[in-house]
Amino acid sequence: MARIDLVDLAHTYLARATSAADFAVKPMTRAWRHGGAYALLGPSGCGKTTLLNIISGLIAPSRGRVQFDGRDVTALPTERRNIAQVFQFPVIYDTLTVYENLAFPLRNRGTDRGTIDARVREIAQLLDLSGALDHRARGLTADVKQKVSLGRGLVRSDVAAILFDEPLTVIDPHLKLQLRAMLKQLHRQLDLTMIYVTHDQTEALTFADEVVVMYEGEVVQAGTPEELFERPAHTFVGWFIGSPGMNLLPCRIDGTAAVVGGHRIGLGRRYAALPADRRVELGVRPEYTILAGLNGGLPVRVRRVDDLGRVRIAKVELAGHPVAAIVPDGLAIDGEEAAIALDSNRLHVYADGHLVAPAEA
Amino acid sequence: MDKQTNQRGWLLVLPVVVIVAFSAILPLMTVVNYSVQDTFGNNQFFWNGVGWFSELLDPRSELGARFLEALWRNLLFSAIVLAIEIPLGVLVALAMPRQGWTVAFCLVVMALPLLIPWNVVGTIWQIFARSDIGLLGAAVNALGLDYNYTRDSFAAWATVVVMDVWHWTSLVALLAYAGLKAIPEPFYQAARIDGASRWAVFRTIQLPKMQRVLIIAVLLRFMDSFMIYTEPFVVTGGGPGNSTTFLSIDLVKLALGQFDLGKAAAMSIVYNLIILALCWVFWTVMTKDSDARGVR
Numbered sequence: 001m002a003r004i005d006l007v008d009l010a011h012t013y014l015a016r017a018t019s020a021a022d023f024a025v026k027p028m029t030r031a032w033r034h035g036g037a038y039a040l041l042g043p044s045g046c047g048k049t050t051l052l053n054i055i056s057g058l059i060a061p062s063r064g065r066v067q068f069d070g071r072d073v074t075a076l077p078t079e080r081r082n083i084a085q086v087f088q089f090p091v092i093y094d095t096l097t098v099y100e101n102l103a104f105p106l107r108n109r110g111t112d113r114g115t116i117d118a119r120v121r122e123i124a125q126l127l128d129l130s131g132a133l134d135h136r137a138r139g140l141t142a143d144v145k146q147k148v149s150l151g152r153g154l155v156r157s158d159v160a161a162i163l164f165d166e167p168l169t170v171i172d173p174h175l176k177l178q179l180r181a182m183l184k185q186l187h188r189q190l191d192l193t194m195i196y197v198t199h200d201q202t203e204a205l206t207f208a209d210e211v212v213v214m215y216e217g218e219v220v221q222a223g224t225p226e227e228l229f230e231r232p233a234h235t236f237v238g239w240f241i242g243s244p245g246m247n248l249l250p251c252r253i254d255g256t257a258a259v260v261g262g263h264r265i266g267l268g269r270r271y272a273a274l275p276a277d278r279r280v281e282l283g284v285r286p287e288y289t290i291l292a293g294l295n296g297g298l299p300v301r302v303r304r305v306d307d308l309g310r311v312r313i314a315k316v317e318l319a320g321h322p323v324a325a326i327v328p329d330g331l332a333i334d335g336e337e338a339a340i341a342l343d344s345n346r347l348h349v350y351a352d353g354h355l356v357a358p359a360e361a
Numbered sequence: 362m363d364k365q366t367n368q369r370g371w372l373l374v375l376p377v378v379v380i381v382a383f384s385a386i387l388p389l390m391t392v393v394n395y396s397v398q399d400t401f402g403n404n405q406f407f408w409n410g411v412g413w414f415s416e417l418l419d420p421r422s423e424l425g426a427r428f429l430e431a432l433w434r435n436l437l438f439s440a441i442v443l444a445i446e447i448p449l450g451v452l453v454a455l456a457m458p459r460q461g462w463t464v465a466f467c468l469v470v471m472a473l474p475l476l477i478p479w480n481v482v483g484t485i486w487q488i489f490a491r492s493d494i495g496l497l498g499a500a501v502n503a504l505g506l507d508y509n510y511t512r513d514s515f516a517a518w519a520t521v522v523v524m525d526v527w528h529w530t531s532l533v534a535l536l537a538y539a540g541l542k543a544i545p546e547p548f549y550q551a552a553r554i555d556g557a558s559r560w561a562v563f564r565t566i567q568l569p570k571m572q573r574v575l576i577i578a579v580l581l582r583f584m585d586s587f588m589i590y591t592e593p594f595v596v597t598g599g600g601p602g603n604s605t606t607f608l609s610i611d612l613v614k615l616a617l618g619q620f621d622l623g624k625a626a627a628m629s630i631v632y633n634l635i636i637l638a639l640c641w642v643f644w645t646v647m648t649k650d651s652d653a654r655g656v657r
Contacts, residue, residue, distance in 0.1 A: 058550050079556035087547040093565040104565070105555040152555060 002160030004032040009064030039208035084153025090145030161193040261319025269358035286324040288343035297341035395626035413627035431611040450533025483595025514604035540571035
């Protein structure tokens with residue numbers, strides 16, 4: 001059982017943090033439920049590895065508590081937490097065989113021989129490593145090494161959560177898919193909490209039930225892949241998730257409409273007036289921005305059309321702002337002049353990057 | 362066209378060939394030349410075939426016995442020095458700080474003995490260990506131990522060994538430290554998660570990762586200690602008696618003391634071949650285990 005709670009947790013690598021920017025992980029309170037498959041998604045340097053290392057106990061947080069099932073483990077050393085971690089580069093003990101590698105955590109904990117043997121064989125079976133047990137770990141390929149380091153975590157019967165720190169970085173693309181499928185399967189088979197750090201949105205969206213997006217040391221949104229796509233809580237999420245990312249247009253809010261460079265765009269909902277000093281943006285996914293003929297909506301200038309095979313994406317300009325729009329099948333683009341139609345149910349308003357709720361429905 | 366290119370290639374390696382010829386091949390040939398001749402001075406040489414070699418390799422002859430004695434003495438010295446310096450160097454490297462300003466400080470202090478010219482090291486210890494005026498020698502005597510390296514061969518050996526350890530352990534430590542620094546942090550983190558003890562971390566991570574630099578350290582220290590000349594020559598002059606007369610000291614005595622050029626030349630060649638052979642053995646034995654060299 002492992003429900004993991006982070007209570008008012010924050011971390012800085014500096015001796016004395018003076019401003020919010022000094023924190024690698026800004027104050028947060030967050031619960032990871034038992035048995036969940038989480039992805040921790042964000043760009044390099046956003047604090048996701050730091051957060052992971054705090055949970056596993058490799059780093060002591062500057063502030064706050066870590067609780068496993070309500071028990072405060074903040075001061076507990078990593079080997080006494082029931083957690084395993086898989087690192088970006090495969091960590092294996094070169095001079096030992098695969099068998100000895102898998103047995104290593106158990107031997108260190110003084111488990112008896114018979115139990116070790118049974119457990120190692122069981123895990124090897126699970127990870128499809130049975131044939132390689134007698135091999136020296138040094139000569140293995142990266143994907144097998146990574147399986148071995150995962151196996152070292154699984155072999156301990158007390159482990160209730162496994163943390164992955166970009167585990168597929170050094171794996172060949174075609175093997176990535178296999179390993180990812182294996183991880184999903186293991187998650188279903190074993191009753192484990194898994195937290196998977198990545199900066200690859202595909203990896204995050206396919207692996208996790210819940211994706212936690214981090215940006216500059218903060219969790220900006222946590223939700224299902226669908227929620228992240230449909231209702232990004234932060235412009236960063238809109239931009240980071242989806243390909244291409246969400247269109248963001250600086251605008252002014254006027255009741256039920258957004259004004260972008262002289263064009264009024266109906267929002268279908270009323271918004272309260274926003275203070276003038278805040279940066280207000282209108283966000284809409286390219287998927288809900290459809291290119292149309294000349295009089296089909298807001299007039300734009302077409303700069304480029306990219307054929308992605310499955311879909312065509314037009315890079316256009318609306319009142320000087322770049323916008324990506326879907327080109328419907330069969331639409332011929334003639335010259336630079338065109339128009340875009342926005343789905344008014346999919347428009348979001350952001351102030352200083354954060355989603356603004358409408359004043360009334 | 363290809364032919365043309367190849368010809369120019371020869372021209373390009375010519376400088377190296379010339380340098381190697383003058384620095385290595387020609388002197389070596391001179392030695393080979395001496396080793397098959399006898400001389401009574403006056404630049405008069407007589408053909409002696411393999412005479413010197415058979416005498417040298419025959420333990421019943423005076424020369425052979427002397428050579429064998431010096432050889433064993435030298436092997437013992439190298440063995441003792443390696444047995445102390447390698448583990449000690451590793452221990453020092455493990456104890457060195459990994460970050461902060463103390464790193465630079467430690468590195469400088471460690472490098473100091475390596476920067477001192479060999480005969481200066483010898484002179485320092487020659488004085489330092491003297492039982493009448495030397496700080497170390499006088500202190501040991503004051504403690505009630507009878508210590509005099511000019512009289513007692515054990516004291517002479519101890520002095521030479523301690524001096525070599527003082528001089529060269531840094532080299533092993535610096536190499537081992539470089540090896541340790543190259544180990545990525547996740548290895549230690551994984552070991553902590555796996556609940557590994559300090560000893561297990563050393564056995565399964567640090568030692569295997571240091572293996573390659575330690576091979577280099579062993580080879581360097583073996584070759585150097587097997588060829589040691591200056592420091593014992595300055596401190597003990599090979600004495601008392603012949604007790605610290607190592608191979609190279611013996612060689613110099615033979616060549617310059619007695620001016621037996623032929624014998625000395627034969628001895629040089631055999632000496633050289635022994636070093637080459639032993640290094641090859643070391644290398645083969647120590648790298649036998651690492652089947653996938655160069656692969657992390």
